[in-house]
Amino acid sequence: MRISFFEEFPNKTDFQKLQLLDFNPSLYIASPCYEEFKEIKKSLPNYEVIWWMTLPRFVGYWISPFTPKNHIIKLFKDIKKTEDKAMLDIEYPLLAPWLFLTQIICFQDNKESLCQLISELGEKIILCENAGNNLCDTKCGRIWMCYTSLIVGTNNRKRKVLSGFCEEGVTRWGKNFKIGLGCIGKGILGIEPQLQVGDLKRDLNVAFKSNIEEVIIYRLEGVLQEDKIVKNQLNELAGILI
Secondary structure, three states: OEEEEEEEOHHHHHHHHHHHOOOOOOOEEEOHHHHHHHHHOOOOOOOEEEEEOOHHHHHHOOOOOOOOOHHHHHHHHHHOOOOOOOEEEEOOOOOOOOOOHHHHHHHHHHHHHHHHHHHHHHEEEEEEEEOOOOOOOOOEEEEOOOOHHHHHOHHHHHHHHHHOOOOOOOHHHHHHHHEEEEEEOOOOOOOOOOOOOHHHHHHHHHHHHHHOOOEEOOOOHOOOOOOOHHHHHHHHHHHOOO
């Protein structure tokens, strides 16, 4: 099982943490601009780097049927110009709540446009969605985010929820399916609860037992060297699971 990372706020300090790992993860790097992404990719020649596309905050940051259609079209024009795979983070625009009002009448049309464009690009696209969601049935890469730090309940409940989504995803999409785990770093909302090391170990083992081929941990920033042992835990698990 491959262990990879999301990085939403890429910087040199976080990339230096890669030296703490005994394995080479794939990196899903957020950027609103392909030129910026290309420069980041050049600085990481020893890693597989995937472009995690983001939008300006005023049009939602994440991508959804609430994204204004002109931005959807521009998004896919940008992808078509590239040689790289692009990950679309499909989430509702919580950072731009006015879009729920202004775009509600366009919702179905925008959804159909998104699905049509995803279908045209096929395997060049990776859809990243909250676990259990499915924007469209197009054949492409699939990631379900199942961050157990956000799930309320006991350790056993969190294990069952994650296991259920892992098994469902593998059944539906086979080798195209990956699972997102977290959180070990703050996101753009800044309020995300964080996993303890033992919880991360639990989640990695659940994914491994579910025959997941790749997990992506949110996010690289959380890999620390001194007061926390996430780095040692990851290296230990990687030696067993990879």
